[in-house]
Amino acid sequence: MTLTANWSYPTAVRFGAGRIAEIADACAAAGIKKPLLITDRGLADMAITTKTLDLLETAGLGRAIFADVDPNPNEKNAAAGVQAFKEGGHDGVVAFGGGSGLDLGKLVAFLAGQTRPLWDFEDIGDWWTRADADAIAPIVAVPTTAGTGSEVGRASVITNSETEEKKIIFHPKFLPTVVICDPELTVGMPKFITAGTGLDAFAHCVEAYCSPHYHPMSQGMALEGMRLVKEYLPRAYDDGTDLEARAHMMSAAAMGATAFQKGLGAIHALSHPIGAMYHTHHGTTNAVCMPAVLQFNKPAITAVLADAANYLGISGGFDGFCAYVDDLNARLGVPKTLTALGVENPDIDRIVTGALADPSTGGNPVEMNKENTTALLEACL
Secondary structure, three states: OOOOEEEOOOOEEEEOOOHHHHHHHHHHHHOOOOEEEEOOHHHHOOHHHHHHHHHHHHOOOOOOEEOOOOOOOEHHHHHHHHHHHHHOOOOEEEEEEOHHHHHHHHHHHHHOOOOOOHHHHEOOOOHHHHOOHHHOOOEEEEEOOOOOOHHHOOEEEEEEOOOOEEEEEEOHHHOOOEEEEOHHHHOOOOHHHHHHHHHHHHHHHHHHHHOOOOOHHHHHHHHHHHHHHHHHHHHHHHOOOOHHHHHHHHHHHHHHHHHHHHOOOHHHHHHHHHHHHHOOOHHHHHHHHHHHHHHHOHHHHHHHHHHHHHHHOOOOHHHHHHHHHHHHHHHOOOOOOHHHHOOOOOOHHHHHHHHHHOHHHHHOOOOOOHHHHHHHHHHHO
């Protein structure tokens, strides 16, 4: 099977090895003539980034990069990115990288033409309607990891550096106009990033699948996304040059992020404040929290996870699924507890308060409150 395709769902996706060569054409399709490539510091000097800048420059689209992006991007990164965008006279963004580069790139394209401050657009009610939709610059997204799925998302997760809270900024036009999914760009990922991002995709699929909201399309996508992770994440982890495994993991990442329109849950509700306060890797934090959250939600998800286990070829129903998750985490070198991940002397009350305020709580199958969420956090520690 040739793993190359053009998809129109949920946006225009050019999928396949080597398709970064189409970056200039993708910009043209999005109406971008002078792009600003936004990525994180770690990617700024890597060969895949240099090659992409070369392709843009050769096509007459200039050579501009902004890489002052933290692992958990914040409002200071956003302000600096908007300044670079305006000073360079840019008309669109190439968001390039993992979740941090993609989220900040999308946010800069959104903010550059707005007059209101960033936090006025938090994902609360209809606050997104405050934006001037016509002033949002077009976005071409190029993921270089296989986890976040931000390339097909309509939001960015941004940390408020003053309050140490992760906030979700939403607008329908955050969805990139064109996405290039080239698995060759993920070949150089270190093992721990392959594991952490892959388990982020898995967490998206698991939480979307278990969410009680009605969305059959997301349900099917979440289930097949879990299967792809099960089949191909260990292969990608063992051999980073396995392009078939890398390609299927890129698909799983996009599927997870599309599926979680159905909802997320306690895994993300916990990992957002923990990441904001203790600067842990998001996907790895999700993986550490998942076993305890599955047990927390057991009364509501025993039957649906038994169905998932059956589809995935896992025996033992709900308990078999949980055992599989434990084994997968161990195989990929994930710490067993948040303490082992580096969360020492945590401010439990503050994490719980942050978790209960997180929009992800709305999709959790068991209603979260201060008492049960505190117990859940302690089980993760």
